[in-house]
Amino acid sequence: MELPQCSANSSSNNEYLILSCSWEGGFPRTLLWWVSSSGDMQGTSEENSNTQVLRSSATYSGKTFVCHAKHPLAKESKQCVLKLETPVLMTQLSMVSVFEGNDVQLSCMLGKTNPPATEITWYNNLRQNVGYITKKYILQQAGAWSNLTVRETDSKVDNGFYFCSTINAIGRADLAVLLLVIRYPLTPNVTISKIIYNNRQRTDVNMEWLIKADAKPPFRAYPAVIRAAIGGMLVATIPTVLLFLYVVRNRNNIPRDCPHATLKYK
Structure with missing residues (x-):
């Protein structure tokens, strides 16, 4: 039976x-x-x-x-x-990221409990019931799943925790989903040699670049200064050398008692 x-x-x-x-x-x-x-x-x-x-x-x-x-x-x-159990909520992604300006979808699913919960309510990052804000949000529920679409995301407004909530005769359950809205970075003055798209629609792309530290340029006047210094030394040395060679060659003809002679030879 x-x-x-x-x-x-x-x-x-x-x-x-x-x-x-x-x-x-x-x-x-x-x-x-x-x-x-x-x-x-x-x-x-x-x-x-x-x-x-x-x-x-x-x-x-x-x-x-x-x-x-x-x-x-x-x-x-x-x-x-x-x-008997309080309701249970689950999600595939507890953190979702999106580039600024795009739409993004958050999801929650009801678990099986006694008594079952049948409806999911969504709250935005300001704890507002999104069911009353139809221009910014789109709600869809099919079976145990409930999806919240945040339209035209803004990094200054839409970042933060969103909550899906449900209730039965035993109690209430809340689940937080973190939304990160990423701003598009300013394009650096670089040459891009390779691009990898992160989705099939080819609407978004992730790029990484490295900017080296601005090191001080070398002092370009050093070679000219060195050349000038060497030239000056040569100019100052040549007369001295010529005078020395003259004295050596004519040492016998120079009077030893000459008042201007400062060298003595044996």
């Missing part, structure tokens, strides 16, 4: 937790009742189906509720167990 079927759901405003259990066991009818994790019976036993409505509370998180089903012709009762 099949097991009873049970489920947990939230009311439309998440104020109530609805526990439902059914078991179509034919005739005579099956008797169903709910028992909490503490062993307390919830409500009364009912035939074929049993629905319990409880006020929502975070204290139910992690607790179990068991639906017992007893058919008059079966020796033992059957059970269906529900574990």
